[in-house]
Amino acid sequence: MTITAPAPPSTLPTRVVADGPVETGPELRFRPRRFTFDGALSVAGSMVSALALMWIIYERMMPWSGVVGFWICWYVVFLVIFTNVVWLRERNRLAVVDQFAAALVSGAAVLVLVALGLVISYTIARGALALRPNFFLETMRITGPLDPLTSGGALHAMVGTLEQVGLGVLFSVPLGIATGLYLNEVKGRLARLVRTVVDAMSALPSIVAGLFIFASVILTFGQQKTGFAASLALTVMMMPIITRTAEVVFRLVPGGLREASYALGAPQWRTVLLVVLPTARSSLVTAVILGVARGVGETAPVLLTAGFTGAMNANPFEGQQVSLPLYIFNYVRYPQPEMIARAYGAALVLLLIVMILFVAARLVGGNGPGQLGRRQRRKARSVGGAT
Numbered sequence: 001m002t003i004t005a006p007a008p009p010s011t012l013p014t015r016v017v018a019d020g021p022v023e024t025g026p027e028l029r030f031r032p033r034r035f036t037f038d039g040a041l042s043v044a045g046s047m048v049s050a051l052a053l054m055w056i057i058y059e060r061m062m063p064w065s066g067v068v069g070f071w072i073c074w075y076v077v078f079l080v081i082f083t084n085v086v087w088l089r090e091r092n093r094l095a096v097v098d099q100f101a102a103a104l105v106s107g108a109a110v111l112v113l114v115a116l117g118l119v120i121s122y123t124i125a126r127g128a129l130a131l132r133p134n135f136f137l138e139t140m141r142i143t144g145p146l147d148p149l150t151s152g153g154a155l156h157a158m159v160g161t162l163e164q165v166g167l168g169v170l171f172s173v174p175l176g177i178a179t180g181l182y183l184n185e186v187k188g189r190l191a192r193l194v195r196t197v198v199d200a201m202s203a204l205p206s207i208v209a210g211l212f213i214f215a216s217v218i219l220t221f222g223q224q225k226t227g228f229a230a231s232l233a234l235t236v237m238m239m240p241i242i243t244r245t246a247e248v249v250f251r252l253v254p255g256g257l258r259e260a261s262y263a264l265g266a267p268q269w270r271t272v273l274l275v276v277l278p279t280a281r282s283s284l285v286t287a288v289i290l291g292v293a294r295g296v297g298e299t300a301p302v303l304l305t306a307g308f309t310g311a312m313n314a315n316p317f318e319g320q321q322v323s324l325p326l327y328i329f330n331y332v333r334y335p336q337p338e339m340i341a342r343a344y345g346a347a348l349v350l351l352l353i354v355m356i357l358f359v360a361a362r363l364v365g366g367n368g369p370g371q372l373g374r375r376q377r378r379k380a381r382s383v384g385g386a387t
Contacts, residue, residue: 042086289361
């Protein structure tokens with residue numbers, strides 16, 4: 001008697017029909033966002049093909065002209081050709097959709113980078129002539145429009161910008177983070193009203209913030225235009241951005257961390273102080289960066305509240321004080337090339353200051369949740385070696 005072992009079950013996917021299950025072959029799996037050599041060749045070939053086709057249409061067949069229109073049409077043709085190439089290669093609808101979306105998003109990212117690069121390169125080209133040692137060490141107190149670039153500078157504007165933005169950050173960051181905690185952690189009776197007010201203030205024009213401080217502080221209390229008044233106007237603009245971003249960041253903190261803290265008997269204030277804030281610290285830096293980015297380049301509120309001066313004033317609480325955006329706005333309108341060069345030089349310095357502030361904020365923010373810093377990793381290795 002011969003015993004026949006049962007055949008192993010088939011691993012091929014099946015579909016049920018009227019006569020019974022039928023094997024349909026191996027299942028095709030698609031891994032999105034994969035990068036292969038064939039994919040790179042498809043992108044390069046589609047770009048070259050679209051470029052050749054658009055050159056023939058623009059230069060030989062149609063009476064069209066314009067660089068912007070040429071590249072827009074090239075990108076549309078590239079997407080069409082690339083989509084068909086992916087379909088012929090993959091025969092998978094999911095792969096076609098994934099590659100098309102990747103090409104679309106990558107094109108948008110490249111467009112933003114090109115625009116940003118053009119702005120920065122143009123500013124560098126126009127402002128590099130003014131970046132001399134005297135530009136960082138002198139003011140415009142004794143410099144006129146016809147004086148050469150070897151005279152005068154923007155030292156007073158740099159000091160004014162740092163003081164005004166610094167005071168604005170000092171006022172807006174604690175208020176914004178505290179308001180975000182109230183909206184997300186406390187959730188009191190006034191949370192809905194506060195959220196509505198914050199949303200309305202987020203879309204507030206900068207000139208309205210300057211008029212508010214000008215009417216409430218300068219006119220009502222009889223104060224003079226100072227850098228402190230300008231910092232208050234910047235605070236009005238920065239605080240809603242920081243509040244909304246901080247609220248979103250606090251929502252991303254896992255609820256299990258709060259529950260574990262409460263289970264250990266910690267009160268709410270201690271949970272917020274020792275669990276929520278440390279977990280969200282690196283992400284709160286983004287809120288500060290967005291707030292600084294909103295206020296550092298504003299001109300209208302500073303013009304209404306700080307005035308303008310060509311001399312150095314390091315005291316933000318007394319006397320008029322100029323900032324780099326106001327310096328740029330005032331001198332770029334002059335017809336003299338030297339004054340325009342000084343304005344572009346100040347714009348370049350403003351870009352450098354913003355970059356330095358952002359890098360410093362990232363260093364202060366540290367690593368994200370669950371990531372050990374350099375000192376923590378070194379301490380963990382020493383403890384592991386000792387054990």
